[in-house]
Amino acid sequence: MISPKQDPEFENLLIYLRESRGFNFTSYKRSTLMRRVSKRIQLLTIKNFEGYIDYLKIHPEEFNYLFNTILINVTAFFRDPLAWEYLAEQILPNLIRNKKTSDQIRIWSAGCASGEEAYTLVILMAQILGVEEFRQRVKIYATDVDQDALKQARLAMYSAKDVQAMPDEIREKYFEIVGNHYLFREDLRRSVIFGRHDLLQNAPISRLDLLVSRNTLMYFNSEAQGQILSRFYFGLNDGGYLFLGKAEMLLIHSDLFTPINLKNRIFTKVSSVNVRDRPLVVANSAYEETSKNLSRHLRLRDMGFDTAxxxxxxxxxxxxxxxxxxxxxxxxxxxxxxxxxxxxxxxxxxxxxxxxxxxxxxxxxxxxxxxxxxxxxxxxxxxxxxxxxxxxxxxxxxxxxxxxxxxxxVTGYIQLQESLQRSRQELETIGEELQSTNEELETTNEELQSTNEELETINEELQSTNEELVTMNEELQSSNEELQTINHELSQRTTELDYTNVFLISILRSLQTGIVVIDSNFNISIWNYMAVELWGLRTDEVLGQSIFSLDIGLSVEQLRSPIRESLSGKKPFQEMILDAINRRGRKIKCYVAITPLVGIEMQGALLMMADVEKVNSMISIQDIEERRQRQ
Missing domain, CATH: 3.30.450.20 (PAS domain)
Structure with missing residues (x-):
């Protein structure tokens, strides 16, 4: 079986991620990394890593889902409470005592995920210093490689489940309730600077008094851990503190950091002091030789030389x-x-x-x-x-x-030194294996915790969906009954409407004059049979068209002003006789009467048009002119 380090397809995937998106995962532990990527591939039902590379090329949005799967953002406020309690009671007060009141306190939360760890540090420091002094003296840097997690951290909006384990007085003092969520205090958020930072690629933040990196190192291999710890060492002030996760022990990097409390994974930086070798100066004591004991001293000297x-x-x-x-x-x-x-x-x-x-x-x-x-x-x-x-x-x-x-x-010393070196190497190897196993267990635990949270969320969603479906089913039954009632009513009203329409059409067809109804925008709504007979345009040709856009034998522009006056109410009823040409090309005198529509919501006017000769028996031209003059 090919080990994760030797799988060429997986290595090609890592190279593709580095070259296409700038994410270098080659320093991550292969077993954990392959397990996380395989989980995403199985979800997409892709057979192998090579096929997944092709999928990434076609679906660039998949990169975000992959990175969210690899970068496990398992964190919480006051995670491992006993460790945070020790930090608050022993480390932070000592850190503050060693600083002048005018000195700034610099803290770095590396691998901050969605920000809970950084805001936990804010709460602890504000509790010790007070809010005002905290805002003046403390600067907290919170970094991660996951941009989505950083966005959530900057938003500082958390669910009730995220803050439920927090004491009530802390929750009330440092959070504001916004809807169903808890928002961290805005004035304290300004002391936290969030930014994207790659622990292996970017330079470390310097002049730090406290560096918090909890369960971040355990995802990297031993070589990468050494590089990161060297950067941490460079970033910390002499005597600065390093706070790690419960799976990280630094058994093989004791030359950089000394444990203060190994149980809670709190270390301090080993101060860099230049120690110079000083040769031993052996002073030969002077002595006086007298002629009396000269031979005795010479013999003692020879014996001392010979028996050295x-x-x-x-x-x-x-x-x-x-x-x-x-x-x-x-x-x-x-x-x-x-x-x-x-x-x-x-x-x-x-x-x-x-x-x-x-x-x-x-x-x-x-x-x-x-x-x-x-x-x-x-x-x-x-x-x-x-x-x-x-x-x-x-x-x-x-x-x-x-x-x-x-x-x-010095053969014995060299052999002892070689034996000691071998023992030290064996101890380092065992320590690395132990730490790697411990980190692997913690990583697996975090993955299981993440999966459990996902399953709980899915279960809640399914339960909520089931309740919604039951409610919707009841609503649908009620709506169905209402629809049946409405359908019956609509059926009756449709019958009545059909009758009304037939009645209206019969009236319109029975009238011997052209009837045109327009709306407030002058668009034609009704164009009856006699209007077709008079002007030669079919109903379907004019409906919805402006009356002023019609090309008929009647000069419709002469109607614009009367129609406006009728609609505005100045002269509601307008009638006139205009020269026109009917659809057969014969000149006629056209009688036009304009009346506004009243008693309905729709605004508009009704136009009645007729050939004067045909309606001469009903109305005389002279009567029309007289009424027009009186108006």
Whole structure:
């Protein structure tokens, strides 16, 4: 089975995400990352990662859903209450005490998700300092890579479920109720600066007194965690505090941070101090030689030299081996016969290290020369490590009489150091595995928590939907009964309307004059049979058209002013005789009467048109003119 690190299709997907959208997930733990991506692929019923790349190319909106799936935003106010309680009671008061009253306090919430962690810090600091001093002195930076989560954090609007575990007095003091939600205080929100920040790509925020990053590191591999912690180290002031999540222990990064309370995952930065190596100066005590005990002192000196625990030889300024102690004789197989021999003829002069050139260097520089961890191969294939020091022997006049060479066997120390290094590496490996397992368990726990919340939400939605469906079913039944009643009434009214329409049409067809009804915009609503017979335009050609747009034998522009006067009420009833040409092309005298529509909501006018010759029996031209003059 191919491991997550070796799956070429998955690696191609990560490369595509980095190149197309600038998101570099290669430093995330492969097991967690593959599990989250596979969840999204299964939801879309896509077979493999290669097919998912094709899907992303066709559906760019899928990137948002994928990133929301990968970046698990599981957080809450005062998450892990005991850890926050310790921070509030022990760490924050100590932090404030170590600052001057005029100093600004800088806090960074890295991986803040939807902002609950940042606003928790606001509440704690405001409780300790007071609201006014908090606004003047405290600056909180809250960052995340998820833009959607940052939008929600800036909005600072939370549901009743999000704040239900909070004490009532805290909730009432720091939140305002807006509808069914709780809005964090606006005056305190201004002290929090939200922004997008990639912990691996962007420079860290500096001069920090407290850095809070809870359950963010556990999504990254060991190498990426080391890089991020180095950035955290750089961003914190000396003595600054680091507050991590319960799955993050820093077992393999103890050189950067020292635990203050390991149970609650609170650490402090190790101060960077330059420590210089200082050589030990050995002062030779002066003593007076008297002629009386001179021989005794010389013998003591020779015995002390010979029985010294460190191998030592002395070479005079002519290059002759002058002195060899017992340890040197045993270590390098030297005998009393080798004394007075030129040093360059001895194997010791070039093995295990080239000493001749080094002796010349000591004569030239006039100061000691020290070599550490010189490797010497023994006959039984074992290795021996020596610290070699060449010291010039100076006379009273500062002239060099010779050199002393000491060989300190440090093999046991080197072996112990190597063993310690191996043990340390094994311990670091075990620590990494333990921390990785712990982080993996915490990640899985957060995924399960996220899934559980999703299922609870879906269950609530389904229950709500079911209740709505039952209510809708009852409403539909009631509406159906109402519709049946309305349908019956409409059926009766339709019958009545049909009768009325037939009656109206019969009246209009029975009239021997053209009847035209227009609305307030001068558009034609009724155009009866006699109007068709008089002007030659069918009803379907004129309905909805402006009467002034008609091309008929009657000059309709002459009707504009009378119609307006009739509609305005100045002269409600208008009648006139106009010259016209009927549809057969014969000149006629056209009688036109205009009456406004009254008693209905629709505003408009009724126009009655007739050939004067045909209606001469009903009305005389002279009567019309007389009435017109009287008006």
């Amino acid at each position: 625990p460190i191998a030592q030889i002395v070479i005079d300024n002519s290059g002759t081996l002058a002195l060899v102690n017992e340890q040197a004789r045993a270590m390098f197989a030297l005998s009393p016969k080798d004394l007075t021999r030129p040093f360059q003829e001895l194997e010791l002069s070039y093995r295990p290290i080239e000493l001749r050139s080094l002796i010349k260097r000591v004569y030239t520089e006039g100061r000691p020369l020290r070599l550490t961890n010189v490797e010497r191969h023994l006959l039984n294939t074992e290795r021996q490590y020596l610290d070699v020091q060449i010291t010039p022997l100076k006379d009273i006049d500062a002239s060099i009489l010779g050199v002393s060479i000491t060989f300190n066997d």
